[in-house]
Amino acid sequence: MTSLRQRVLNELQRRNYSPETTRGYIHAIKQFADYFGKSPEKLGSEEIRQFQLYLLKEKKLAPGTVEGRMSALRFLYKKTLKRRDIAYDDLVFPKVPRKLPVVLSPDEITSMIEAAPNLMHRTILMLLYATGIRRAEAALLKVGDVDSERMVIHIQLGKGSRDRDVPMTPKLLEALRQYWRWKHPKIYLFPSTEGHRGQERPISDKTVWYACKEAAARAGIKKRIGPHTLRHSFATHLMEAGTDLRTIQFLMGHAHLEHTTVYLHLSQRHLHAAPNPLDQITITDQTFSRKRPDSYQA
Numbered sequence: 001m002t003s004l005r006q007r008v009l010n011e012l013q014r015r016n017y018s019p020e021t022t023r024g025y026i027h028a029i030k031q032f033a034d035y036f037g038k039s040p041e042k043l044g045s046e047e048i049r050q051f052q053l054y055l056l057k058e059k060k061l062a063p064g065t066v067e068g069r070m071s072a073l074r075f076l077y078k079k080t081l082k083r084r085d086i087a088y089d090d091l092v093f094p095k096v097p098r099k100l101p102v103v104l105s106p107d108e109i110t111s112m113i114e115a116a117p118n119l120m121h122r123t124i125l126m127l128l129y130a131t132g133i134r135r136a137e138a139a140l141l142k143v144g145d146v147d148s149e150r151m152v153i154h155i156q157l158g159k160g161s162r163d164r165d166v167p168m169t170p171k172l173l174e175a176l177r178q179y180w181r182w183k184h185p186k187i188y189l190f191p192s193t194e195g196h197r198g199q200e201r202p203i204s205d206k207t208v209w210y211a212c213k214e215a216a217a218r219a220g221i222k223k224r225i226g227p228h229t230l231r232h233s234f235a236t237h238l239m240e241a242g243t244d245l246r247t248i249q250f251l252m253g254h255a256h257l258e259h260t261t262v263y264l265h266l267s268q269r270h271l272h273a274a275p276n277p278l279d280q281i282t283i284t285d286q287t288f289s290r291k292r293p294d295s296y297q298a
Contacts, residue, residue: 004041004080005029011080020136028072040076044083045090048073056094063094070094100262101232102223109233112225115218120190121211123179128212128227130172132234132252135208135227141189143180148173155253164253235263 008029012022032051033040051073055066074091077083104112109129116122127138137155145154151173152165168176176189185191188202208227216225223229235248249260 004039008076008080011075024068025072025075028069029076031069032073040073041081045086048086048090052092052094063096067093067096102225102229103236104221104223104225104229104233106237108219108221108223109230111219112212112215112221115215116211117214117218119179119182121215123175124190124208124211125215125230126172126175128208128230129234130169131166132231132238133166134231134253136205138208138227139190139203139205141202142187143185143189146173146176146189162253162255164250166251232263235260239263 005026008026009022012025017025029040032043035051035054036043036047052066052070055061055069056063061069070091070093074088077086077091078088113122113125113129116125124138127133127141128135131153133153133155140156141153142156145156146168147154147165148168150165151168151170153168155164155166183191187200190203190207192201192203192207205227212225212227212230216223231252235252238248238251239245245257245260245264248263249257252260254260
C-alpha cells in the first residue's frame with residue numbers, strides 16, 4: 001500500500017482536497033485493502049461489491065457512511081489508477097434516506113450549556129449555537145479569527161475551502177473573553193496539549209463532538225445529539241425569527257440554496273403558517289353507540 005498510498009495522496013493534494021477528506025479517503029482505501037488482504041491494484045469490481053455488502057449488512061454502517069467509502073474507491077480506481085475495467089455502475093452509492101435533522105428547543109439548548117462540565121466545553125457549546133459553524137471549523141479557530149472591532153468571527157477555509165465571516169453577539173464576545181482570561185490561548189482558540197517540538201496544536205473535532213454528547217447526557221436530553229444538532233438548531237431558530245433563506249445560506253456556508261431549504265420543514269413558524277383545512281369546516285356533534293365497531297351488523 002505504501003507506493004499506492006503516495007499516489008493517492010499526490011492526486012488528492014493536486015486537486016487541493018481538504019485534510020479531513022484526505023484522511024477519510026486514505027482510511028477507506030486501507031480498510032478495503034485490509035478486508036481482502038491484498039493491494040487494491042489486484043482487486044476489481046466483484047471485490048468492490050462484496051466490500052459494499054459487508055459494510056451495509058455486517059458492519060451495519062449508515063448509507064451515508066458507505067457513500068463516503070465508495071467515494072474514496074471511486075477516486076482510487078477512476079482518478080488515480082484510471083481502471084477502465086471498473087465502471088461507475090460497479091461503484092454505486094447506496095440510497096441515502098433523507099431524514100429531517102434533530103432540532104432542540106431554546107430551553108434544551110440552555111440546559112445543555114448549563115450542564116457543561118467546564119468552561120471550555122461551555123464556551124464551545126455557546127460558540128456552536130451562536131454561529132452555526134461546523135465542529136471542524138470550531139476546532140481550528142484561532143485567537144486572531146475573533147474580530148471584536150467588526151464583531152465577526154472569521155472562518156478560514158471552511159467546507160469547500162471557502163472563507164466566510166459569521167456575526168458575533170455581545171453575549172458570545174463576553175463568553176469568549178471570560179474563557180480567554182481563564183485559558184490564555186496563544187494561537188488556537190481551543191488548544192490541545194503541545195505537540196511535536198512544543199508547537200501548540202488545536203483540539204480534535206472529536207473533542208467538540210464529545211463536549212456536546214456529555215453536556216446532553218448531563219442535561220438529561222434523550223435525543224440523538226451532536227455538534228450538528230446545535231448547527232441545525234441555530235438555523236431553524238433564525239428562520240423562526242423571520243430571517244430570510246439567503247441570509248441563512250450565507251451564515252451556514254452552504255454552497256447551494258437547496259441545502260438550506262430543509263429548515264423550512266423544521267421551522268414551527270412555517271409549519272403552522274398555512275390554515276389547516278380541518279379547521280375550515282364545521283362538524284356538528286353526534287351521539288355514537290357504545291357498541292364496538294366489529295359488533296355491527298353488516
